[in-house]
Amino acid sequence: MRKKVSFTVSDIISFKQSLLHWSQQYYEVVWLDSNAHRRSYSSFDGMLAVDALTSIVTDTQNAFEDLSNYQTNVKDWIFGYLSYDVKNDTELLSSSNADGLDFPALYFFQPKKLIEIQNTVVTFHYLNMVANEIEGDYKNILEATTAFEPELENQSNIKIKLRIFKDEYYRRVNKMLNHIHRGDIYEANFCQEFYAENTKIDALKTYLKLNSITRAPFSTFLKINDKYLLSSSPERYIKKLGNQIISQPIKGTAKRSLDEDEDRLLAEALEKDQKERAENIMIVDLVRNDLSKSALKGTVEVKELCKVYSFDQVHQMISTITAEVSSTKNPVDIIRETFPMGSMTGAPKVSAMRIIEELEASKRGLYSGTVGYFTPENDFDFNVVIRSILYNKTSQFVSISVGSAITAQAIPEKEYEECLLKAKAMRQVLEN
Numbered sequence: 001m002r003k004k005v006s007f008t009v010s011d012i013i014s015f016k017q018s019l020l021h022w023s024q025q026y027y028e029v030v031w032l033d034s035n036a037h038r039r040s041y042s043s044f045d046g047m048l049a050v051d052a053l054t055s056i057v058t059d060t061q062n063a064f065e066d067l068s069n070y071q072t073n074v075k076d077w078i079f080g081y082l083s084y085d086v087k088n089d090t091e092l093l094s095s096s097n098a099d100g101l102d103f104p105a106l107y108f109f110q111p112k113k114l115i116e117i118q119n120t121v122v123t124f125h126y127l128n129m130v131a132n133e134i135e136g137d138y139k140n141i142l143e144a145t146t147a148f149e150p151e152l153e154n155q156s157n158i159k160i161k162l163r164i165f166k167d168e169y170y171r172r173v174n175k176m177l178n179h180i181h182r183g184d185i186y187e188a189n190f191c192q193e194f195y196a197e198n199t200k201i202d203a204l205k206t207y208l209k210l211n212s213i214t215r216a217p218f219s220t221f222l223k224i225n226d227k228y229l230l231s232s233s234p235e236r237y238i239k240k241l242g243n244q245i246i247s248q249p250i251k252g253t254a255k256r257s258l259d260e261d262e263d264r265l266l267a268e269a270l271e272k273d274q275k276e277r278a279e280n281i282m283i284v285d286l287v288r289n290d291l292s293k294s295a296l297k298g299t300v301e302v303k304e305l306c307k308v309y310s311f312d313q314v315h316q317m318i319s320t321i322t323a324e325v326s327s328t329k330n331p332v333d334i335i336r337e338t339f340p341m342g343s344m345t346g347a348p349k350v351s352a353m354r355i356i357e358e359l360e361a362s363k364r365g366l367y368s369g370t371v372g373y374f375t376p377e378n379d380f381d382f383n384v385v386i387r388s389i390l391y392n393k394t395s396q397f398v399s400i401s402v403g404s405a406i407t408a409q410a411i412p413e414k415e416y417e418e419c420l421l422k423a424k425a426m427r428q429v430l431e432n
Contacts, residue, residue: 002076002114003131006123007138015122016046017208018144019115020221022137024204026050028109029223030079030371032383037217043241043381046117049079049373052109053127056080060088060095060105067106068332071374077125080108081222081229081371081385084340084364091350098163099363100195100397101390103227108374113137158201158398158430163193163361166416172359173412179355180408187282188346188355190415191403193362194423199398201430203228203391210389210429215312218383220371229366231388232425234311235318237341237370239381240331245323247291249283249343250384251405252276252317255421256310267315271308276317279405280306284319286342286349293337295323313425331378341384344368344403366390367401389426400426 009015016033023029030049034042056070063086071078083105085095113133114125124134164172169192179185207221207230214232222229236248254270257263270276284302291300304320325334346352367390372382390399402422404415 001128002125003128003134004123004125005134006121008120009122010120012045012117012120015141016117018141019046019048020204020208022141022144023048023050024223027223027225028052028055028111029221030111030373031221032372033211033219034217035211035215035219042217044116044118047373048115049077049109049111049113051112051130053112053129055107055109057104058106060085063089063106064332064336067108068330070108071332074110076110076376077114077373078108078110079373080106081366081369082106082335082339083366083369084344086369087340087353090336090339091353093350093353094357095363097357097360097363099365100197100395101227101365101392101399102395103366103390103392107224158196158199160194160196160400160427160431163195169416170412173406173410173415176355176359176406177408177410180406185346185348185352185355187279187405187407188352189344189368189403190356190406191360191364191368191401192419194400194402194427195362196398196430198396200393200396201391201398203230203393206230206389206429210425213312213428214387214425216387220383220385220388222371226393228391228393229371229385229388230391231371231383231385233383233386233388234309234316235341235343235384235386237372237382237384238335238338240325240334240379242379243324243327245291245294245325245334246320247287247338247341248318248320249280249287249341250316250318251280251283251343252306252308253404253418253421254315256312256314263310267308267310270315270317271306275407275409277306278409279407280317280319282347282407283342283405284321286345286347287321287338290338290342290349291321291323294325294329294334296326299324314421331374331380335380335382339370340368341370343405344384344386346405362399362401364401367399368403387422387425389430398430400430
């Protein structure tokens with residue numbers, strides 16, 4: 001059982017920063033921030049989960065079964081992630097590319113302390129065993145320093161390397177185009193990694209800088225002991241609220257401009273771009289098919305098709321697909337039947353994932369996986385891990401991965417430019 005106590009805070013932006021500084025004393029931290037985006041289906045402005053009472057960590061084998069048993073037995077809030085490689089639990093797939101991060105395939109925990117922010121109201125949801133700490137924690141959060149002494153005085157010497165260079169990228173995209181022209185697939189998301197070795201970063205400071213320039217609706221700070229995710233994701237993978245499930249794939253990206261007229265024209269051009277619309281519609285069809293595995297017959301609907309949303313760094317084309325599920329449907333089975341997110345794979349999905357594994361040079365791991373939570377009522381909400389920095393503090397390895405959709409109309413040079421655009425904010429934060 002959890003005790004709930006609410007407080008009203010006048011300066012919620014400062015409170016969020018203080019809250020994150022305060023959270024760093026714990027080994028397990030998940031922070032989810034909507035950054036005041038008022039898009040459809042938003043549940044809260046911010047949510048922090050810390051201090052595991054129980055947890056589950058698995059490799060890919062039997063990952064979904066283990067998660068289902070854990071979620072069913074705990075019957076409480078659980079927060080965590082599924083890496084992209086959990087796909088291997090549902091299909092005859094493998095993940096054998098280079099991995100400098102060494103994150104577990106799946107990790108979830110039941111937090112003793114859960115703090116929710118909605119507008120100016122902060123609600124503490126504490127397990128009864130720590131409920132007597134609410135007042136003291138609230139006071140300590142208000143007093144937490146945001147001046148923040150970083151672990152490193154100078155973080156400007158980070159040397160970002162490419163896992164594959166431009167010419168090799170072109171060669172691999174052309175191989176993927178050969179698969180498309182041959183009819184093996186008709187779309188696939190091809191990703192590449194930027195990385196830094198023997199590198200120390202201040203994870204929280206880096207996240208705060210990244211969030212300040214992106215302000216994405218599914219931003220995440222995740223800390224599991226020595227492993228960190230610093231994410232400015234704009235994309236929802238899937239949400240369940242009652243009997244409704246919602247997925248919001250992104251396909252289609254355009255840069256922003258400081259000139260208002262030019263910026264408006266860039267957004268309008270994206271909305272009318274036939275290649276980008278074709279990419280988006282292909283993935284909408286894939287997501288409709290994925291949701292239909294869980295949905296009640298005849299309930300899958302496309303609520304928004306190819307709508308352009310503007311974020312601080314880029315314009316994005318987003319579609320919204322919804323469906324109804326039975327009240328007895330196991331929530332983990334919904335994840336199992338739709339994972340990984342269609343926008344990060346391709347179509348047909350399994351064939352695309354096999355070709356992706358063949359042509360990509362690094363293991364995706366948590367990148368293009370998902371972070372989120374389950375509620376005691378069997379609801380859930382999960383993002384897509386993109387526009388993110390991943391960091392293993394012990395091995396001093398930093399990783400940024402980005403990708404783009406390859407279709408028959410793809411031009412390797414333009415796909416490479418799109419990857420650089422998507423990596424811009426993360427590289428800017430790391431390289432100052």
